[in-house]
Amino acid sequence: MPRKLHITELGRMDQESFRKSDKQPLVLVLDQLRSAYNTGSIFRTADAFRLEKLFLCGFTPAPPHKEISKTALGADQSVKWEHCEHTTDAIRQLKEQGYYIVAAEHTSASIPLQSFAWPEQPTALVVGNEVFGIQQEVIELCDACVEIPQFGTKHSLNVAVSAGIILWEYTRRRLPEIAV
């Protein structure tokens, strides 16, 4: 009979080992997120898929923050992050460092997630505000746009769910390369 596993049986690393570990060559840029709940949830996903770093831009909530801690459950301690006043500055800095910039947004040029060819080079994924999405001036700095196919009535998925799906798809394709 299947038995639920305790955290100690899952082989998770401690925070010190996490900080020293090789990361996936992927950073996530949060463009003006409103919700600390979404931000905390994204910290948790960034921990699970071992991302390099989060860029918390504009009014995106940043640690230390009670609601982020509540939803990140400690991942705000393991995952590296930086606050940037303007999202465009973060993007320009990443481009100078050789990052390929991908916007998660419904645009006239978006490629469906299942068909998207992830580049070999380090990549930054940008996700946008819960209501307004990614700012147009930010989209104009991106190298590509990706979207999750949807078959219902609503405009989009929750931003933490969207980020989770795209990060899983990125990770899934790199699974043979990731040291477990």
Next chain:
Amino acid sequence: MPRKLHITELGRMDQESFRKSDKQPLVLVLDQLRSAYNTGSIFRTADAFRLEKLFLCGFTPAPPHKEISKTALGADQSVKWEHCEHTTDAIRQLKEQGYYIVAAEHTSASIPLQSFAWPEQPTALVVGNEVFGIQQEVIELCDACVEIPQFGTKHSLNVAVSAGIILWEYTRRRLPEIAV
């Protein structure tokens, strides 16, 4: 230059068309979720991936509910749902109707998501409480357990994020069959 698309340009269906549309042969069972925020977010994902139905079990919040409406953004009107007092009753009912039951849980028998062979028959995916996961008595009624590979410090992902990732993986593999 990529231009953000308005909801009217995304070809989304109205609620009446959604109700009449062919669904994916998949239902989602929420086993004692605490958060109306997570429940609302899951409604939105169920709309996007056109699921048959949600089963809201035990103390899982159910519509009409202000916080569900706020996060579901109307998906609580499009997606069919039913409340069940006991999750085990919902599972037994689904099994009698021929559903294959899959638990999203870290167990001694869990199969990694990327390797999981989804059955041809109608399927029910079960997700569990934010803190306690799926109840052991519910796991014992399931036909299989699936888990999302994780490479960080934390036990698990947020439940709405986990549901989103697993529903995307299910949908991605069926994309050629889904009428857009």
